[in-house]
Amino acid sequence: MRENWNDGGSLITVELPNVLCSYTDQNPSLVLDEPCKTLRDALVALGRKSPGALDRIMDEQGDVRRHVNLFVNGENVRFLDGLNTTVPNGATIFVLAAVSGG
Amino acid sequence: MAKTTVRKTSKPTRKTSKPAGRGSSKAQEALLLVGTMKGAFVLRSDKARKKWKIEGPHFRGEAVYALLHDTRGDRPRTFAATNSMHWGPTLRTSNDNGATWSEPGPQTVRFPAESGRALAQIWQIASGRATEPDVFYCGVEPAALFESRDGGESWQPNKGLLNHEHQPKWQPGGGGLCLHTIVLDPENPRRMLIAMSTGGVYRSDDGGKSWRARNAGVRAQFMPEEHRYPEFGQCVHKVVHHPSRPGRLFLQNHWGLYRSDDWGDNWRDIANGVPSDFGFAMQMHPHDPDTVYIVPIEADVFRATPEAKLRVYRTQNAGASWQPLTKGLPQSGAYENVLRDALTADSFDSAGIYFGTRSGKLYGSRDEGVSWTEIAAALPPIVCVKTGTTGAA
Numbered sequence: 239m240r241e242n243w244n245d246g247g248s249l250i251t252v253e254l255p256n257v258l259c260s261y262t263d264q265n266p267s268l269v270l271d272e273p274c275k276t277l278r279d280a281l282v283a284l285g286r287k288s289p290g291a292l293d294r295i296m297d298e299q300g301d302v303r304r305h306v307n308l309f310v311n312g313e314n315v316r317f318l319d320g321l322n323t324t325v326p327n328g329a330t331i332f333v334l335a336a337v338s339g340g
Numbered sequence: 341m342a343k344t345t346v347r348k349t350s351k352p353t354r355k356t357s358k359p360a361g362r363g364s365s366k367a368q369e370a371l372l373l374v375g376t377m378k379g380a381f382v383l384r385s386d387k388a389r390k391k392w393k394i395e396g397p398h399f400r401g402e403a404v405y406a407l408l409h410d411t412r413g414d415r416p417r418t419f420a421a422t423n424s425m426h427w428g429p430t431l432r433t434s435n436d437n438g439a440t441w442s443e444p445g446p447q448t449v450r451f452p453a454e455s456g457r458a459l460a461q462i463w464q465i466a467s468g469r470a471t472e473p474d475v476f477y478c479g480v481e482p483a484a485l486f487e488s489r490d491g492g493e494s495w496q497p498n499k500g501l502l503n504h505e506h507q508p509k510w511q512p513g514g515g516g517l518c519l520h521t522i523v524l525d526p527e528n529p530r531r532m533l534i535a536m537s538t539g540g541v542y543r544s545d546d547g548g549k550s551w552r553a554r555n556a557g558v559r560a561q562f563m564p565e566e567h568r569y570p571e572f573g574q575c576v577h578k579v580v581h582h583p584s585r586p587g588r589l590f591l592q593n594h595w596g597l598y599r600s601d602d603w604g605d606n607w608r609d610i611a612n613g614v615p616s617d618f619g620f621a622m623q624m625h626p627h628d629p630d631t632v633y634i635v636p637i638e639a640d641v642f643r644a645t646p647e648a649k650l651r652v653y654r655t656q657n658a659g660a661s662w663q664p665l666t667k668g669l670p671q672s673g674a675y676e677n678v679l680r681d682a683l684t685a686d687s688f689d690s691a692g693i694y695f696g697t698r699s700g701k702l703y704g705s706r707d708e709g710v711s712w713t714e715i716a717a718a719l720p721p722i723v724c725v726k727t728g729t730t731g732a733a
Contacts, residue, residue: 261443
């Protein structure tokens with residue numbers, strides 16, 4: 239039975255783009271099994287499951303890469319509270335490439 | 341213009357079969373590694389180097405600014421520094437001469453947290469000395485030097501440069517604040533030299549513990565006239581030397597072509613007979629310490645080959661004079677640029693010289709630059725060209 243860490247709610251799911259699945263044994267969806275109040279907490283937890291995936295999302299100073307967008311339940315965190323955005327129980331975090339390229 | 345036959349394959353990364361890899365007893369093969377803004381291509385030929393088979397792109401969509409094929413020790417190893425606009429830089433390796441590549445794992449070249457810096461790009465991967473087959477170096481942006489002593493598995497920053505007193509004053513050039521050149525003294529294991537844009541040349545004589553700026557005589561054209569020869573801050577684009585005469589260095593500057601005969605203590609102008617002393621690329625002849633190749637560019641504000649002619653210039657007397665090499669290269673309508681790591685040489689007896697342009701053309705010469713053929717015409721913008729050999733000689 240899965241233990242619920244988030245104040246009695248559901249676990250947090252991180253949805254990754256295909257390009258990052260090489261870091262997660264081709265699994266596009268990871269469930270975090272530790273308590274996470276903020277997006278920053280969730281990314282730290284993601285890094286414990288897949289340090290390679292976290293390195294592609296954030297640089298070694300802990301800053302989200304410029305052309306990566308993070309969404310919590312469909313809301314871009316750039317317009318919320320960034321890495322301090324609250325991650326509610328049962329939330330889904332989407333990691334997506336921004337609209338950029340050359 | 342004579343065209344070299346190219347058979348283009350579209351095999352995806354990691355699915356190429358029958359690599360001429362580790363322990364291969366195949367005949368000697370020439371290898372061309374081409375880094376572009378949208379991936380890397382691996383070209384193979386026999387010793388004649390008339391026909392090339394092209395594989396790739398590996399790392400589709402990622403810029404590849406640095407490549408290295410290393411054959412020291414008991415195995416070949418190939419490195420590629422890839423950089424995704426979205427997902428950042430990473431270092432990839434191949435143990436089968438570029439046929440298949442490692443999946444990227446956690447980032448191995450990384451700044452310590454206390455530095456406050458984050459890796460933007462790897463600009464150079466260099467082999468250590470012949471006697472240290474597990475030693476490699478990386479030059480990166482923001483300007484720093486990393487060293488591996490375990491065959492590239494783990495990397496440590498050089499603290500002497502990381503904490504250098506000049507570091508806060510180094511400024512990014514057009515490509516970023518990059519450490520792009522690493523020159524080792526094959527005779528003195530405690531001496532090495534690096535160059536960065538902008539910052540200039542620095543040399544260590546104590547195994548990398550401390551570094552001194554070595555820019556006397558190198559001008560900084562972009563500074564006010566009375567400050568054009570500072571101790572550091574020059575925008576040096578490339579430095580080369582020949583291992584048989586390591587203390588004599590050649591330097592292509594952001595305006596200026598120089599030579600030093602004393603490991604960089606002093607530099608003197610050798611822009612004798614070139615249409616412009618601006619340029620990026622510079623390559624040493626593999627066998628002749630007096631012969632150097634460059635591709636002059638018109639100006640910093642017009643980065644294209646002068647007079648719309650694509651010309652490689654060669655000196656065979658250590659810079660006393662330079663001659664254009666044009667046979668097989670377009671001599672009209674050619675507004676090309678060749679970047680700092682996009683000109684290279686192989687190690688065959690009759691040296692092959694190769695270069696790639698920002699417009700995606702790849703040229704090669706099998707006769708030391710006397711005549712050229714177009715190897716590929718429409719690759720993505722080329723930023724890096726390196727060579728190697730595989731199999732038995």
